[in-house]
Amino acid sequence: GGGGNPAGSNSEEVTYTWKMGTIYNDPASRPDYNSFGLSMKKFVELVNEKSEGRIVIEPYYNSILGASQELFEQLRRGELEVFYGQPMANVDSRFGAWSIPYLFSDYDAVTKAIASPDAPLFKLSQEWVRENNAELIAVGPSVFRGFFNVKHPVATVQDLRDLKVRIYEDPIVNLFWKDICNATSMPYSEVYTGLQTKTIDGLEFADTSVVSSKYYELGNYFTDINWQWTSGGNIIIGKKFWDQLPEDLKEIVRECAWEAMEYQGIEEKKNKESAYSTLRECGVEIYELSDEERQGWIDYARSLDSRIREAIGPETYDAVVEAVKLAK
Amino acid sequence: MEILKKLDALAFKAIRTFAGIAMVLLTAVIIIQILARYVFKVSIGGIEETPIFLMMISVWLSAIIVAREDGHVKIDLIDLMIKNKKILYILKTVLRCLTTVVLGIYAKFALDYLISSMRLGDTTPGLGIPVWTMHSFVFISAFFMTLYYLINSIKAIKEVWEWR
Amino acid sequence: MALIASISAILILIFIGMSVPFCFLSGSLIYIFMTGASTGTFVSTSYYALDSFSTLAIPLFMIAGTLMEKSGIARTLIDLAEMILKKTKGGMGATIPLVSCFFGALSGSGTATVTTLGSMMAPRLTELGWDKRYLAAFIAACGPLGYMIPPNMNAIIYTRVSSASVAALFLATIIPGILWTILYLIINRYTYHHWYNPENSVTAKIGMAGEQTAENGATAKSIIVEEQAADKLTIIKRAGVAFLMPVIIMGGIYSGIFTATEAGAVGCVYGLIVGVLIFKKMSLKEAFSSFIKTGSSLGSILIMFPMTLIFTRILVLNGVPGMVTQFITGISSNKYVIILIIDLVLILAGCFLDAGVLLLVFTPLLLPTAAIIGIGEIQLGVMMFVAVGVGTITPPMAMNLFITGKITGVEMMDMMKPLLPFLLFAAIPILILVTFVPAVSTFLPSLILSGGM
Numbered sequence A: 001g002g003g004g005n006p007a008g009s010n011s012e013e014v015t016y017t018w019k020m021g022t023i024y025n026d027p028a029s030r031p032d033y034n035s036f037g038l039s040m041k042k043f044v045e046l047v048n049e050k051s052e053g054r055i056v057i058e059p060y061y062n063s064i065l066g067a068s069q070e071l072f073e074q075l076r077r078g079e080l081e082v083f084y085g086q087p088m089a090n091v092d093s094r095f096g097a098w099s100i101p102y103l104f105s106d107y108d109a110v111t112k113a114i115a116s117p118d119a120p121l122f123k124l125s126q127e128w129v130r131e132n133n134a135e136l137i138a139v140g141p142s143v144f145r146g147f148f149n150v151k152h153p154v155a156t157v158q159d160l161r162d163l164k165v166r167i168y169e170d171p172i173v174n175l176f177w178k179d180i181c182n183a184t185s186m187p188y189s190e191v192y193t194g195l196q197t198k199t200i201d202g203l204e205f206a207d208t209s210v211v212s213s214k215y216y217e218l219g220n221y222f223t224d225i226n227w228q229w230t231s232g233g234n235i236i237i238g239k240k241f242w243d244q245l246p247e248d249l250k251e252i253v254r255e256c257a258w259e260a261m262e263y264q265g266i267e268e269k270k271n272k273e274s275a276y277s278t279l280r281e282c283g284v285e286i287y288e289l290s291d292e293e294r295q296g297w298i299d300y301a302r303s304l305d306s307r308i309r310e311a312i313g314p315e316t317y318d319a320v321v322e323a324v325k326l327a328k
Numbered sequence B: 001m002e003i004l005k006k007l008d009a010l011a012f013k014a015i016r017t018f019a020g021i022a023m024v025l026l027t028a029v030i031i032i033q034i035l036a037r038y039v040f041k042v043s044i045g046g047i048e049e050t051p052i053f054l055m056m057i058s059v060w061l062s063a064i065i066v067a068r069e070d071g072h073v074k075i076d077l078i079d080l081m082i083k084n085k086k087i088l089y090i091l092k093t094v095l096r097c098l099t100t101v102v103l104g105i106y107a108k109f110a111l112d113y114l115i116s117s118m119r120l121g122d123t124t125p126g127l128g129i130p131v132w133t134m135h136s137f138v139f140i141s142a143f144f145m146t147l148y149y150l151i152n153s154i155k156a157i158k159e160v161w162e163w164r
Numbered sequence C: 001m002a003l004i005a006s007i008s009a010i011l012i013l014i015f016i017g018m019s020v021p022f023c024f025l026s027g028s029l030i031y032i033f034m035t036g037a038s039t040g041t042f043v044s045t046s047y048y049a050l051d052s053f054s055t056l057a058i059p060l061f062m063i064a065g066t067l068m069e070k071s072g073i074a075r076t077l078i079d080l081a082e083m084i085l086k087k088t089k090g091g092m093g094a095t096i097p098l099v100s101c102f103f104g105a106l107s108g109s110g111t112a113t114v115t116t117l118g119s120m121m122a123p124r125l126t127e128l129g130w131d132k133r134y135l136a137a138f139i140a141a142c143g144p145l146g147y148m149i150p151p152n153m154n155a156i157i158y159t160r161v162s163s164a165s166v167a168a169l170f171l172a173t174i175i176p177g178i179l180w181t182i183l184y185l186i187i188n189r190y191t192y193h194h195w196y197n198p199e200n201s202v203t204a205k206i207g208m209a210g211e212q213t214a215e216n217g218a219t220a221k222s223i224i225v226e227e228q229a230a231d232k233l234t235i236i237k238r239a240g241v242a243f244l245m246p247v248i249i250m251g252g253i254y255s256g257i258f259t260a261t262e263a264g265a266v267g268c269v270y271g272l273i274v275g276v277l278i279f280k281k282m283s284l285k286e287a288f289s290s291f292i293k294t295g296s297s298l299g300s301i302l303i304m305f306p307m308t309l310i311f312t313r314i315l316v317l318n319g320v321p322g323m324v325t326q327f328i329t330g331i332s333s334n335k336y337v338i339i340l341i342i343d344l345v346l347i348l349a350g351c352f353l354d355a356g357v358l359l360l361v362f363t364p365l366l367l368p369t370a371a372i373i374g375i376g377e378i379q380l381g382v383m384m385f386v387a388v389g390v391g392t393i394t395p396p397m398a399m400n401l402f403i404t405g406k407i408t409g410v411e412m413m414d415m416m417k418p419l420l421p422f423l424l425f426a427a428i429p430i431l432i433l434v435t436f437v438p439a440v441s442t443f444l445p446s447l448i449l450s451g452g453m
């Protein structure tokens, strides 16, 4: 918790020691293709430096304090000071709105709509997070998720018919995949072996994660369907810890957070370029969708809109679509 | 007193039967999922969390009946070292009391946790069950474990008292 | 200070006989009271400790294991091993590691292996003139084979605290498991005559009491041999049915039909089919009692996860894994010395701690150190499993010796002499082997799961 320094009575000398938890890998052991881990490290270093030691953040990577659901729960209960990751939709159905399929066309749209301090969807998201007893400080450009599989090239939605696809428990993910393929729930730790033994044929995944998880060793096919933007880069601070911070420190934390998130975007884009060449070198066939093919996927996603709108909540859904439009 | 004894026996039987049925269901759900994947080529959304929940409930509830018989894993090493039966018994009584206190504190934490879960109102990712219903089993377990250790402690203290 | 106090408290409480999970809870509470740290994550940590799909494999393989015994499959395995080894020198003693391997291919647990073998084989071999002390020690020592031959329950626990894959871990222990068995067979061959005296056998004793002539004795023996011969075909048939199970389970996992966790459920169904329909050894009611038995014992086995995790979190938040790394690498910078230190730590810890605690508490503490010296998660896992196995036969905390002691009525101290060769010339050499030769563990996973591990 925020430990007061008994030596000083003025706010200048109070130090705050905070724990920051994430599921992302420690960049010390995984320096490559790890924009999330690196940006978290950046944030910690920036805050510790710019606050001149008045805030000390200790990072805990690799789910060592718990997986996302548990971490976000700790945050809301005031047990964890800082969380870096994605709050799940089962906690607040509105969080599902970030991952509406094909909500954003590219990173530029993401930045304009959510990944900058004055973006309309960022403001909206801040409100939702505030109602969950926490403060959303900054949002990173994060990643888009493509599709990787070990069987055959995939260009259209119909190409998925004969594939066993790994999914995870999430209403939107379930809605999108369950009717177009043989969708199977599987814990992340079993995916590599699952692909090897063909218990599953593929999964929706970011290109850079395909590289960092070494799925390319299994060969085969990647398609940039970019069906979903996942809001994986959120720096969130527990309400009571945020509120006790003096205004000047708040400003420093905000600044550092946005700088770190910008860094996440830069790293991710850099990684993306080398990811494609690494994947090709390793014999993975990369299929880049034509505009027409992409439209096919978008049309499929739009056909789910009414159900997605229902899952997220009609008001939220409309507000989000409005906010994204406004940002263009 | 008679009623309590009957209740105790009933609860014991109920938990065992529940745990058995939970294990059957858990096995069945997993088999159905495999069949669904290969034979029917469909995915059954949401149910994959049920086996985990059945397991979790079984763990917390059966921990109670293990506590009832003071059967939680322990080492009987000290029995070989202290040959004086009375000293040994007193030590065991002290340990039971200590366990009661420790579990009692944990039960209090579990209650706080349950209350705050009810306030938060989260649901599970798959089936959308309120999460607090799952959390309640931690409290139920801690509470009844405390109760059984308390009863066992009182019995032991009485016996030690009668030696005088 | 608070950390040292809570660690000491846990060790003392375990030692004086408080229930192990609550020793950890006490230690955590002591830490909290001394430091004033928040208690808010106690219950959420314990709740989420069990919230994992792979952990499901534990009850599933437990049920499958109980069904093995009741369905008559375990009996068949013993008959088969006897049939194979009957005529070799020290053969009946050699059935112990062999049956452990067979049983291991069906069960995931060392404890179940020891319990089943202890109750089914010890009385029979005692009748044949084997020394109880040897039997108790040997059966206990063979326990680890029950999980070194996959399925492997410890592997499932290990994946709870590391990111290794269960399917890869299952393959990783096969070679060390087989080598371990071979060493046991060799040791038995050279030490058995101290512990086997046919004159102590029940038939021999009856013979003496009845003043039976040598001729009568011979006819009695030939009758037994004939009976065995007549049974051979049945035994082979039944063994075929029994061994179809590992074929289905492992085949299913590695051909991708189901995951390691799901394989547990398939094992249960197969056990049910064999027990109820094929061998007709159990009724559905008896089968249900296997489910009840497992379900109602989960509280004693899996409660270890939440209670130890609360304490491991405290260790992590205090930077203990880093301290362990610093301490070990501070002693030496030589990779092999560090590995030896890890081995030593594990053996020492194994003397006092139970398998689950060893895996759940020590894995997070050792992972960073292992990573620094290039030990992968698969190899570290195998090292942990062998160490856990060694731990089950090293007093004072020696689960397997407790079990065989209870079954045979032999005091733990009396098992030490026959146990020592198995420990010194098999168990510990295997631990050294898997720590210094990564290929022993990684070869099969990389071969079968083509792709780098």
Ligand code: NA
Binding pocket: C103, C104, C105, C106, C107, C108, C109, C145, C146, C147, C148, C149, C150, C151, C152
């Ligand atoms: Na096994």
Ligand code: NA
Binding pocket: C350, C351, C352, C353, C390, C391, C392, C393, C394, C395, C396, C397, C398, C399
């Ligand atoms: Na031991």
